[in-house]
Amino acid sequence: MTEKDTDSSPETGSDAAISRRDVLIVTGASIASAGIGGHGANAASSVANIEAPTAQSAKVRLSVNGVSHLLEIDNRQSILDVLRERLQLTGTKKGCNQGACGACTVHLDGKRVNSCLTLAVMHDGAAITTIEGLKQGDTLHPLQAAFVEHEGFQCGYCTSGQIMSGLACITEEHAQSVDDIRFWMSGNICRCGAYPGICAAVRATAQDA
Amino acid sequence: MSTSVFGQSIPRVDGPLKVSGGARYAFEFNQSGQLYAVIVNATIGIGRIVSIEATGVEQMPGVRAVISHLNAPKLTYSPHKGVIDPAVGERLRVFQDEQIRFFGQPVAVIVADTLDQAEHAATALRLRYDAQAPLTEIDDPRAQPIVAQQTAAANARVAADRERGSADQAFADTDVKVDAIFRMARENHSPMEPHATVASWEGDSLTVWSKSQYVLNERAELAAIFGIPPENVLVICPFVGGAFGTSLRTWSHVGIAALAARVVGRPVKLALTRKQMFLDTGHRPRTDQRIAIAATNQGKLTAIIHEATAETSRYEEFIEGITNQTEFLYSCPNVRTRYRLVPTDTSTPTYMRAPGECTGMHALECGLDELAAALDLDPIELRRRNEPTVDESNGRPFSSRSLLQCLETGAERFGWSQRNPRPGSMRDGRWQIGWGVAGSTRGAPQAPADASVRLLPDGRVEVASATSDMGPGTYTSMAQVAAATLGVPVERIKFELGRSDMPTAPSHGGSWTMASVGNAVRSACLAAQDAAVRRAVEDPASIFHGLTADVLHWKDGTLGRKNGEGPRLDQVALLRGGMPIDVRTTASRSTDIANRYSMYGYAAFFTEVAVDADLGIVRIRRMLGVYGIGKVVNPRLARSQCIGGMVGGIGMALMERTVLDQRDGRPVNAHMADYLVPVNLDVPTLETQFLDEQDDAVNPLGIKGIGELCIIGVAPAIANAVYHATGKRVRELPIRIENLLGA
Numbered sequence: 001m002t003e004k005d006t007d008s009s010p011e012t013g014s015d016a017a018i019s020r021r022d023v024l025i026v027t028g029a030s031i032a033s034a035g036i037g038g039h040g041a042n043a044a045s046s047v048a049n050i051e052a053p054t055a056q057s058a059k060v061r062l063s064v065n066g067v068s069h070l071l072e073i074d075n076r077q078s079i080l081d082v083l084r085e086r087l088q089l090t091g092t093k094k095g096c097n098q099g100a101c102g103a104c105t106v107h108l109d110g111k112r113v114n115s116c117l118t119l120a121v122m123h124d125g126a127a128i129t130t131i132e133g134l135k136q137g138d139t140l141h142p143l144q145a146a147f148v149e150h151e152g153f154q155c156g157y158c159t160s161g162q163i164m165s166g167l168a169c170i171t172e173e174h175a176q177s178v179d180d181i182r183f184w185m186s187g188n189i190c191r192c193g194a195y196p197g198i199c200a201a202v203r204a205t206a207q208d209a
Numbered sequence: 210m211s212t213s214v215f216g217q218s219i220p221r222v223d224g225p226l227k228v229s230g231g232a233r234y235a236f237e238f239n240q241s242g243q244l245y246a247v248i249v250n251a252t253i254g255i256g257r258i259v260s261i262e263a264t265g266v267e268q269m270p271g272v273r274a275v276i277s278h279l280n281a282p283k284l285t286y287s288p289h290k291g292v293i294d295p296a297v298g299e300r301l302r303v304f305q306d307e308q309i310r311f312f313g314q315p316v317a318v319i320v321a322d323t324l325d326q327a328e329h330a331a332t333a334l335r336l337r338y339d340a341q342a343p344l345t346e347i348d349d350p351r352a353q354p355i356v357a358q359q360t361a362a363a364n365a366r367v368a369a370d371r372e373r374g375s376a377d378q379a380f381a382d383t384d385v386k387v388d389a390i391f392r393m394a395r396e397n398h399s400p401m402e403p404h405a406t407v408a409s410w411e412g413d414s415l416t417v418w419s420k421s422q423y424v425l426n427e428r429a430e431l432a433a434i435f436g437i438p439p440e441n442v443l444v445i446c447p448f449v450g451g452a453f454g455t456s457l458r459t460w461s462h463v464g465i466a467a468l469a470a471r472v473v474g475r476p477v478k479l480a481l482t483r484k485q486m487f488l489d490t491g492h493r494p495r496t497d498q499r500i501a502i503a504a505t506n507q508g509k510l511t512a513i514i515h516e517a518t519a520e521t522s523r524y525e526e527f528i529e530g531i532t533n534q535t536e537f538l539y540s541c542p543n544v545r546t547r548y549r550l551v552p553t554d555t556s557t558p559t560y561m562r563a564p565g566e567c568t569g570m571h572a573l574e575c576g577l578d579e580l581a582a583a584l585d586l587d588p589i590e591l592r593r594r595n596e597p598t599v600d601e602s603n604g605r606p607f608s609s610r611s612l613l614q615c616l617e618t619g620a621e622r623f624g625w626s627q628r629n630p631r632p633g634s635m636r637d638g639r640w641q642i643g644w645g646v647a648g649s650t651r652g653a654p655q656a657p658a659d660a661s662v663r664l665l666p667d668g669r670v671e672v673a674s675a676t677s678d679m680g681p682g683t684y685t686s687m688a689q690v691a692a693a694t695l696g697v698p699v700e701r702i703k704f705e706l707g708r709s710d711m712p713t714a715p716s717h718g719g720s721w722t723m724a725s726v727g728n729a730v731r732s733a734c735l736a737a738q739d740a741a742v743r744r745a746v747e748d749p750a751s752i753f754h755g756l757t758a759d760v761l762h763w764k765d766g767t768l769g770r771k772n773g774e775g776p777r778l779d780q781v782a783l784l785r786g787g788m789p790i791d792v793r794t795t796a797s798r799s800t801d802i803a804n805r806y807s808m809y810g811y812a813a814f815f816t817e818v819a820v821d822a823d824l825g826i827v828r829i830r831r832m833l834g835v836y837g838i839g840k841v842v843n844p845r846l847a848r849s850q851c852i853g854g855m856v857g858g859i860g861m862a863l864m865e866r867t868v869l870d871q872r873d874g875r876p877v878n879a880h881m882a883d884y885l886v887p888v889n890l891d892v893p894t895l896e897t898q899f900l901d902e903q904d905d906a907v908n909p910l911g912i913k914g915i916g917e918l919c920i921i922g923v924a925p926a927i928a929n930a931v932y933h934a935t936g937k938r939v940r941e942l943p944i945r946i947e948n949l950l951g952a
Contacts (some may be wrong), residue, residue, distance in 0.1 A: 006229070006389070007481070016409055026618060034456045053890065060887065074323060074326075076325040076329070077325055081324060081325070084237070085323070085324060089232015090230070090233065090234075090237035090578035091228075091229070091231065092230070093234075093401070093450070094236075094350070094480070095401045095402070095403070095483070095881070096483040096880070096881040097483060098483060098880060098881065099649075099879045100483075100880065100882040101483075103401055106565065111344025111599065112803050126615075131228075131229065131230035132229070132230050134229070135229055135376065140225060140228065141231065144225075144228040144229060145228075146226060147224075147228045148220050148221065148224035148799065149220065151221075151679075151846075151849045152228075152847070152849070153227060153228070154451075154680030154681065154849055154853060155400070155401065155402070155448070155449060155450045155451040155452075155679055155680035156223075156227030156228075156448065156450065156680070157234065157400070157401040157402040157450025157451055158231050158401045158724050159227055159228055160696065162229060165508060179891070182889045182890045182892075183889075183890055185889045186888040186890040187888075188888075188889070189401065189886060189888055190401070190889075191399060191400050191401050191451045191453075191856060191886060192401075192451055192680050192849075192853045192856075193852055193853035193854075193855065193892070194849060194852070195856065195887075195888075195889045195892040196894065197849065197852075197893055198850055198889065199889065
């Protein structure tokens with residue numbers, strides 16, 4: 001295992017953040033609301049206390065596809081954003097950033113997780129496998145090859161998550177039948193609708209394993 | 210074409226890249242010195258911004274800029290309307306005034322060093338509004354339907370009013386009839402890849418890596434926004450992570466990314482959040498339709514009346530051909546169609562897979578099923594009795610027509626003859642079983658397109674056109690066309706797409722990429738062969754030097770005498786030590802052909818559903834689609850599109866519905882957990898079959914297109930199956946449990 005000290009500290013900014021602000025909402029026709037989450041019409045006569053937390057960071061050691069990284073990580077940062085924006089491992093995709101689509105699935109200490117909902121700071125010392133870690137040299141992993149062979153995708157955007165979930169399915173022994181696979185792969189949405197191909201690829205790989 | 214790769218199910222040429230995470234989508238084109246941008250959206254339905262409190266936000270860690278109408282530079286916004294932009298109205302101009310036209314309109318953008326910083330700052334920006342009550346629904350009592358300007362003429366592509374015969378009179382005079390209202394929900398495309406743009410300026414030149422189905426229109430729109438020549442704009446998009454129409458237009462966020470990059474003087478990355486994907490990136494408009502059909506006791510149609518009302522925004526008139534298929538699909542002497550828009554205080558709708566057709570054909574194909582039930586006639590037999598011999602809307606012959614063949618082929622394979630026609634008659638334990646059928650049709654368009662071909666001395670062939678690949682497999686199918694036309698192995702072909710500096714291509718949508726760009730690739734390959742012959746006779750070093758060009762030809766990848774005498778040279782031998790051969794050509798459909806024929810693809814869908822008798826849960830058990838689409842370049846890829854169409858149709862029939870809060874127009878289910886789309890467990894075994902169809906009129910390759918056709922007809926086949934299972938006609942989409950519970 002190699003070790004890489006990735007030195008790109010984010011701004012901590014603990015001194016620069018605004019502390020505490022009370023936001024006055026005026027009544028009547030003029031209303032105020034926060035971001036896209038506020039509900040303007042209902043908030044018309046309420047007072048919101050918004051506390052802006054200060055950004056802080058921590059040193060986190062992550063092993064990604066066998067390469068160890070020591071990272072200064074913004075505590076708000078998900079493993080997904082660490083992979084994509086810090087380590088340039090863009091094979092893992094951001095589909096919804098809300099844990100509802102599965103495009104960001106990676107293996108964390110051997111288990112599949114939605115990396116968009118997984119804060120990196122909570123996983124110091126974790127071993128992560130992403131889609132980029134499956135190939136052996138230039139040779140596709142059998143499940144990757146099966147996805148090509150069985151048309152397990154069209155646009156390709158959900159594919160990394162599908163393959164990482166599919167591999168986990170096989171490991172979990174949830175690939176005993178196509179019905180089994182359908183159930184255990186239902187956390188990964190494919191908007192192109194390549195589900196029959198996805199099931200076929202996982203089943204074929206499970207049978208050969 | 211000789212022993213050809215055309216028509217072969219070769220695997221996707223970009224498959225290994227996609228399964229290994231190597232395919233790069235827009236947001237993944239990181240630039241040196243880049244910053245992150247996050248949009249802040251209006252939280253009222255309509256009104257104006259009273260104030261923006263940016264001071265504290267500007268001082269938050271990492272924040273480089275807070276841009277809104279208060280400080281944004283005035284942008285040129287030259288008039289520009291691409292073919293995919295609404296012809297009437299004016300597009301949203303970002304940060305140019307304080308007016309709010311819809312919930313979620315961008316009101317500011319935060320630029321910061323990291324994504325987390327920008328996201329956090331975006332939540333902290335405080336705006337005060339002067340809000341009014343928006344009108345958000347087309348059935349609101351205050352709603353005022355209008356005739357869209359473009360639809361006013363009777364000969365318009367989409368007409369507000371069109372009639373042949375006397376439909377209302379004939380309808381009144383006929384005994385057997387159906388008169389029903391169909392209500393269909395707004396849908397959002399919800400592709401897996403969120404919209405994203407990375408923008409970088411050098412002086413007055415702009416490069417964007419941006420999710421787009423139409424890089425040339427994006428170039429033109431950005432040039433218009435910033436008042437710079439189109440040549441100064443480069444749009445790059447090698448992969449599109451699904452789109453279904455949402456990436457045809459250049460929405461506000463693209464301009465915002467470029468504006469932000471200009472203001473901060475550094476490259477900027479901007480992606481929409483999933484929630485923002487429901488705000489200003491288009492949607493299939495909500496519609497209400499009336500379908501009224503009458504027939505003689507023998508099942509001969511006497512009248513069809515089809516009236517549709519759809520939402521649009523206040524600032525643009527988005528139109529689509531909801532009633533067009535009704536005018537020609539079945540033989541009927543009296544047909545009247547009507548199409549109206551209701552402007553609402555929401556963002557502008559746009560094309561979504563099979564725009565218009567998907568909507569209108571649902572009402573027509575469900576209406577026909579209701580009529581068949583009223584006649585006590587098999588729905589396929591009803592269609593057989595009303596098969597037209599010509600296109601009765603314009604009197605033209607069909608270039609080819611396969612609706613009945615699709616229906617009959619499918620009926621046999623599905624086992625349709627085993628169906629007990631009585632609703633509620635088939636059961637599997639607690640599950641009520643229903644079988645449904647519906648037809649599908651879609652125009653077979655071809656747009657003018659250019660392609661370039663470069664024959665390299667080492668034997669490789671580079672082919673390019675500024676089209677896209679949102680998943681159908683453009684990279685693969687175009688390589689097949691080139692390989693087949695040139696007679697060289699497909700491995701030697703490299704097809705490139707997705708750059709605005711490539712030869713002109715039409716939008717990658719509307720099922721015309723294969724017909725348009727495919728025929729352009731074919732033309733360019735033929736031109737390359739001619740150029741090779743010229744090179745052979747003109748090059749003093751060539752063994753053919755001095756011959757006249759007409760005695761030589763390129764055949765099966767080699768060049769030689771037409772009479773078969775003497776040696777033949779392959780590409781490497783021909784170009785040895787020389788320059789590559791470069792050609793670029795255009796292909797288009799002649800006006801003569803366009804005016805002579807009625808050109809459509811056809812399909813039929815059969816489905817079996819199971820409805821829980823107590824709980825109203827609907828499950829799809831199996832589905833079959835049969836398609837008459839001319840030539841199929843790659844059946845493996847076409848099948849994937851067809852399966853995707855069925856899955857999209859299952860979503861349309863049973864799940865997809867964007868719900869607006871009527872108080873402010875907010876999409877309340879703007880989330881992938883609440884905007885339901887089919888997941889793996891919702892999709893059973895799906896079968897597809899392509900008819901062997903030769904249509905020489907549509908274009909030289911005989912391509913009709915499939916991307917839209919394969920979703921049209923899926924939802925009505927499901928709705929008709931639900932009726933057959935339960936005896937209940939649910940005339941809304943999506944069909945929900947609530948519709949099936951109770952009496």
